[in-house]
Amino acid sequence: MNAAAPRANGTRRQFVRHAILIAAALVMIYPLLWLISSSLKPENLIFHNLGLIPEKLQLDNYAQGWTALRFSFGRFFLNSFFVAGMAVVGNLLSCSLAAFAFARLNFRLKKLWFVLMLGTLMLPYHVTLVPQYILFLHLGWVNSFLPLIVPKFLAIDAFFIFLMVQFFRGIPREIDEAAIMDGCGPWRIYWRIMLPLSTPVLATAAIFSFIWTYDDFLGPLIYLNDMRDYTVPLALRAFVDATGESRFGQLFAMSTLSLIPVFIVFLAFQRLIIRGVALGALKR
């Protein structure tokens, strides 16, 4: 903003800036709009033109796609919601417990454990993928939801621990001390004081757990072989295989549906999500 620039110049600059931003936004959003619009078009008109407004609006693709596989998509959505819901509960509980220990309690070797915890942040999942599979296979957990859920109760997502430690450290220590004076033990401090004061970070962790688990493809691909247990991403992929991509309309309809939960979460918690993304980066 050049101080010497006349006002008209500033307005024009704003205009240009908005023009660029709007163009970029359209490019960004067009594929998604195209997906939705295509899901509402009759099969033979999908690749007919680039326009987004269907000449003839119809919901047939949704009705047919919903039941196109051996089980209905209702089942796949239930599976997905179950797995993602359990992941949210597991992550919130186990990660906040660990984070409370790291942020507020004293014990031997704490520094070492903390460094190791941070180290797991950098470890690519490939390294543990094969032995974990073998472990779960020997436990007889393959073809069940357990391999997708149990690790979440064991604080496997160190990122959330890290996030919560950062937040907990910002809560004034005087509050704990007063509670200790009143005879509170660590458990009560954690459950009655720390968690209620931490709803922003807990909500952020819950949102990301949900979205990441809901979108996860590799885990279900490895551990779920029975279509009855399929999550939505697996079902979509099965759809591609089963129809040989001949039923685009239905595929697009189910793809659109599969995006809706994430989209709703995004609309509802936009501010928390945006803050959550920036949080890890700028707080040291």
Added chain:
Amino acid sequence: MTSTVGPIGTTASGRRETAAPDGLRARLARSLRRNGPGYLFLLPWLVGFFGLTLLPTVGSLYLSFTDYDLLNPPRWTGTANYSYAFFEDTRFRSALSVTFHYVLWSVPLKLIVALALAMALDRGVRGISVYRAVFYLPSLLGSSVAVAVLWRQIFGDAGVVNQLIALVGLKGPSWITHPDYALWTLIVLAIWQFGSPMIIFLAGLRQIPQEVHEAAAMDGAGPARRFFRITLPLLAPVIFFNLVLQTIDAFKAFTPAFIVSGGNGSPIDSTLFYSLYLYIEAFANFRMGYAAALAWILLVIISIFTALAFLTSRYWVYYEDEGR
């Protein structure tokens, strides 16, 4: 990351009092009182860390020196897996090359787009929250199968991209099935998801005091000069963070490659991402030992990249609070 933490449940400063003339039982009780709560809270994580991270890591190192098909017990083969990967396995070479191409193109391009749009959004733009939301949405949806499926159609023979090209009277190739272009559709998909680094850049830009820019403008520094002399240096820590994070993420990419290539890296292995190849070796060919070796090679590669970033960062990342 130093934490001087006041203890709960103890009155001492955390120092161990030694040479107290009490018995083993009393010392044990005191140690339990002091450390017990901490370890109780840490228990789920400890179980997860040992059971699902540390032991599997050691296990995969061991397996990487064996032949293991899940049915028969692992057979020790020494460094055979590694020498096979480096000297014989042409698919390994393709996977490495595909992944390097993907990382080297997608990460810088994504960061450039992210920074450009973050700067366009930075100050005094009306409706910033709407733009931010629209730009971020693809990042959020990006790892989903639905988007990968969508991408396959957009770049398909009769897809949107080719229809656009047809508008100017040209005929586009079949992007997805042409070995020269298939990887690029995935790179474009990665760039499309610039939203998350953009948000981090935006937060970083907010921390640059406006006065610095104003003072420089007063002194006659033009926009380009201000960008290279002020914005970039002050943003270096954030750029560094984004670079490391996005590089690691790019090495790990799996879902888009799996869906777009139909699960096998086709056409002729041009989209055989490293993760995809590892998956195929482990869960389609049941060569668990070889897959473990592949995992360790990847770990070493990522470590080298990260270490290089950290080592060189001394020369190009300036942290204000370090006062160097």
